[in-house]
Amino acid sequence: GYSSLPRSVHGLAGAAEWESVRALLPDLAGRRVVDLGCGFGWFARHAAAEGAKSVLALDLSENMLARAKAETQSPAVRYEIADLDRLELPKDTFDFAYSSLAFHYIADFDRLVRTIHAALVPGSSFVFTIEHPLYMAPSAPNWAEVDGRTVWPVDGYLVEGPRTTEWLAKGVVKHHRTLGTTLNALIAAGFVIRHVEEWKPSEAQLAAHPEWQVELNRPMFLLIACERP
């Protein structure tokens, strides 16, 4: 299950995309941070270690929050249970919003990004990752062979809506939105797009993990950095 993934065991260092995400982060010292979908609290602890003034770390899973709390010493971090699809946040309260691999489970992304925008003070930034829509879209998201080539068999990319997968647990529902829809929702909420990264392994990662070469065929993660002007 989820607890045995490298990123669950080794934290940020076990997440292949972490160095790319880190390059998008602002200086966290003195910031009031909200972490949306904090899981086991790896990022919340990272932010506290970087000198964040406060970290409000939210997740839907009581089990994850229990482990997160047990592994966190910093008094700057506060964990709360929250359903991001019904998220309420105080207005003009945070300097930085962060989310890792949570928003593809959200049904109403427009509402969520409006809520985040309203919770951030002017001049804040917002960095998040999701499963790339190209990764999520297909009816059978698995490598296939076509004429001797390994390909990612894309269908239904332009048909947005729920996708049910059997990953880790049966019947998990994700909500597919195109990359364009995701960006346009951010723009409509008032964010300015600063960086869009369709993640790929670095040269160093490919040297250490030659079997990741196949990942160059399609992006697994999407990283977005934006600003609330």
Next chain:
Amino acid sequence: GYSSLPRSVHGLAGAAEWESVRALLPDLAGRRVVDLGCGFGWFARHAAAEGAKSVLALDLSENMLARAKAETQSPAVRYEIADLDRLELPKDTFDFAYSSLAFHYIADFDRLVRTIHAALVPGSSFVFTIEHPLYMAPSAPNWAEVDGRTVWPVDGYLVEGPRTTEWLAKGVVKHHRTLGTTLNALIAAGFVIRHVEEWKPSEAQLAAHPEWQVELNRPMFLLIACERP
């Protein structure tokens, strides 16, 4: 060849994405327009008919420019031969930049967008379309069958660079960039992203052309609107 495509025979009305592009355009009345890769001049004439003050319409093809000139009466339109990979434009001279399905032939996109940015006055907009990178990326960009499903077999999406195709003519070279790279180049040049559309047929188009249903599996066109603040 290219001359017999619906868009060449019927102009903008023969281009399936035109209504979506049109929705992104500013009011063209009184604007100084530059059209990058004007082809037979359909958009240049449209801009003139909409009241553009001037239209500088550029293309690499002498044959296309000859037909464009022959079919254009408006004195507001000026055609010039130009290689977009070596484009020079006067600074602070245009109110609107436009391009349809030309930039995927450009090797140095960074240079091109910096040149366009410098040629636009503050407050201008820039709208362009390209072949969607998902459409261009695969080594064999054709529908395939996998387990009875029609899929778009994506490989090499994260490997940017030239793609040689046999479309219309042998050995045409396109330059594949990811969607992220395209957006980041615009942002780095100073543009603000306003709208990103991974084009799909409308309900009305699907009703009129049921055979286009397959196009919902992956986007063929990418439409981008940005602003030069």
